[in-house]
Amino acid sequence: MKRKQLTAILCVIILIIAAVTVVSATNIIGGKKTDENGKPDTGENDTPNESDTPNENDTPNESDTPDESNKPDTNNTPDENDKPDTNENDTSDGSGKPNDGGSGYKSFSLTSGMSAAQAYEYLDSFLSSKYSILINKQHKVGSDYAPDNLTVPAGCDYQMEQTAAKALTNMLAAARADGYSDLILYSGYRTYASQKNKFETRTQRYLNEGYSQAQAEEKAGEYIAPPGSSEHHTGLAADVCSSKIVSKFGYLDDSFDSTDEYKWLKEHCAEYGFIMRYRKDAEDITGFLYEPWHYRYIGVDHAKACTELSLTYEEYYEMLEKMRDEAKAEAGL
Ligand SMILES: [Zn+2]
Numbered sequence: 579m580k581r582k583q584l585t586a587i588l589c590v591i592i593l594i595i596a597a598v599t600v601v602s603a604t605n606i607i608g609g610k611k612t613d614e615n616g617k618p619d620t621g622e623n624d625t626p627n628e629s630d631t632p633n634e635n636d637t638p639n640e641s642d643t644p645d646e647s648n649k650p651d652t653n654n655t656p657d658e659n660d661k662p663d664t665n666e667n668d669t670s671d672g673s674g675k676p677n678d679g680g681s682g683y684k685s686f687s688l689t690s691g692m693s694a695a696q697a698y699e700y701l702d703s704f705l706s707s708k709y710s711i712l713i714n715k716q717h718k719v720g721s722d723y724a725p726d727n728l729t730v731p732a733g734c735d736y737q738m739e740q741t742a743a744k745a746l747t748n749m750l751a752a753a754r755a756d757g758y759s760d761l762i763l764y765s766g767y768r769t770y771a772s773q774k775n776k777f778e779t780r781t782q783r784y785l786n787e788g789y790s791q792a793q794a795e796e797k798a799g800e801y802i803a804p805p806g807s808s809e810h811h812t813g814l815a816a817d818v819c820s821s822k823i824v825s826k827f828g829y830l831d832d833s834f835d836s837t838d839e840y841k842w843l844k845e846h847c848a849e850y851g852f853i854m855r856y857r858k859d860a861e862d863i864t865g866f867l868y869e870p871w872h873y874r875y876i877g878v879d880h881a882k883a884c885t886e887l888s889l890t891y892e893e894y895y896e897m898l899e900k901m902r903d904e905a906k907a908e909a910g911l
Pocket residue numbers: 765810815816817871872873
């Protein structure tokens with residue numbers, strides 16, 4: 579019995595020691611948890627943890643997204659400056675070949691998987707096509723320029739080049755399907771003669787107001803493309819606006835950009851191959867005042883790429899030319 583009692587006592591002591599150990603251990607661990615968590619900590623920790631994690635994720639994501647969109651910007655910068663080219667080569671090559679062309683086409687979404695020869699062919703094909711033509715006050719076409727395959731888009735009153743016309747028809751049909759039936763084509767192809775007539779009429783208005791010929795032409799040029807500098811001459815441009823706006827003002831007005839129809843166009847035009855040509859923040863680059871209604875057909879792939887890069891067509895076109903030349907040199911063509 580004594581042994582049994584001793585054994586029992588020993589067992590009790592062992593149990594007590596074990597229990598104390600567990601309790602103290604629990605207190606230490608639990609204490610820390612409680613300190614950090616407490617009851618609210620559980621939630622707070624979760625919340626900060628969750629928010630920390632997403633924050634951490636968001637930051638890189640956010641910086642990734644601009645980075646990706648900046649990449650092509652980097653292409654522009656190097657194209658313009660050459661300095662970033664060296665940087666790009668340093669980063670990508672690390673082989674001390676700073677002047678081997680920059681390989682800008684490799685970081686451009688449309689040519690990223692291509693060899694230099696393929697990229698050259700692809701870019702040159704687009705730049706040689708009628709759909710890529712760059713027209714502005716510095717790049718005019720002559721009075722003898724005439725687009726072929728003009729047609730009137732279904733349900734519209736103006737001519738456009740047939741591929742652009744089909745794209746416009748599809749775009750307006752999609753807008754209608756989404757509930758925006760108010761969008762109408764207000765101008766398409768314009769002849770050189772009609773451009774000249776419009777320009778001279780506007781110039782005369784300023785002459786009548788007392789401006790000199792040069793001043794009057796410059797002022798007219800802010801609103802009316804001088805003959806040969808209008809994209810409408812190509813049949814690839816469309817003035818698309820809400821009939822509500824045109825009814826209200828009697829003309830195409832900037833306030834179109836406050837309508838839901840405009841928001842739809844801005845969001846979807848690239849899916850049909852169009853870009854908004856004359857942005858508010860790029861008047862010094864395009865040479866034309868803001869026109870939220872003027873859309874230019876360049877094809878779906880390039881319209882999407884140009885839009886994603888937030889470039890004017892002047893910048894985009896120059897970037898493609900530089901990349902084509904880089905790819906050509908790199909391919910030894
Ligand atoms: Zn226009």
